[in-house]
Amino acid sequence: MKRFLRGLLLKIVYPLMMLLAAFIKGSREGFQLWTIRMNNRLVGADTVHASNILLLLPHCLQIADCDVRITHNIQNCKRCGRCEIKDLIGIAEESGLKLFVATGGTIARRIVKDARPDAIIAIACERDLSSGIVDTYPMPVIGILNERPHGPCLNTQVDIEKVKETIRAMAKK
Numbered sequence: 001m002k003r004f005l006r007g008l009l010l011k012i013v014y015p016l017m018m019l020l021a022a023f024i025k026g027s028r029e030g031f032q033l034w035t036i037r038m039n040n041r042l043v044g045a046d047t048v049h050a051s052n053i054l055l056l057l058p059h060c061l062q063i064a065d066c067d068v069r070i071t072h073n074i075q076n077c078k079r080c081g082r083c084e085i086k087d088l089i090g091i092a093e094e095s096g097l098k099l100f101v102a103t104g105g106t107i108a109r110r111i112v113k114d115a116r117p118d119a120i121i122a123i124a125c126e127r128d129l130s131s132g133i134v135d136t137y138p139m140p141v142i143g144i145l146n147e148r149p150h151g152p153c154l155n156t157q158v159d160i161e162k163v164k165e166t167i168r169a170m171a172k173k
């Protein structure tokens, strides 16, 4: 039933809302956020073995003046702690999750295809999360919004406690 409702939300209601957003100025982000929240509620109860969960991070979580290249291999991070990439690597290692950084939708789709997870926890903005959740349906995806104190796509942050909570709720004990 939940899968059917997610399908209805993501394949029927979401496209209609995006159509409506073209006529209602400033409504798009709100519609996207509502879709992410509804989706998360419908996915919520799913439990997957941690090693089959993909934690997908946006590149903008990496601080802009760090010259380490983490997009191909996040383990290149020197774990200096200037950004939350260090903490997220620690969380993924501790929980046994697959962890990747995506620079955009195309790369994210490729990562999902290669990693073949059973479920995804994705961190991104409203636009990338909602479109990613729609694209990967029926894959269970929980979306966590990034925080953007410096504006979009620059030195973004995430609520680390929320990430841990989401993993605890999704991962099979």
Ligand code: SF4
Binding pocket: 062, 063, 066, 067, 068, 070, 077, 078, 079, 080, 081, 082, 083, 084, 085, 086
């Ligand atoms: S923790 Fe340090 S080395 Fe790792 S991505 Fe952030 S700034 Fe770069």
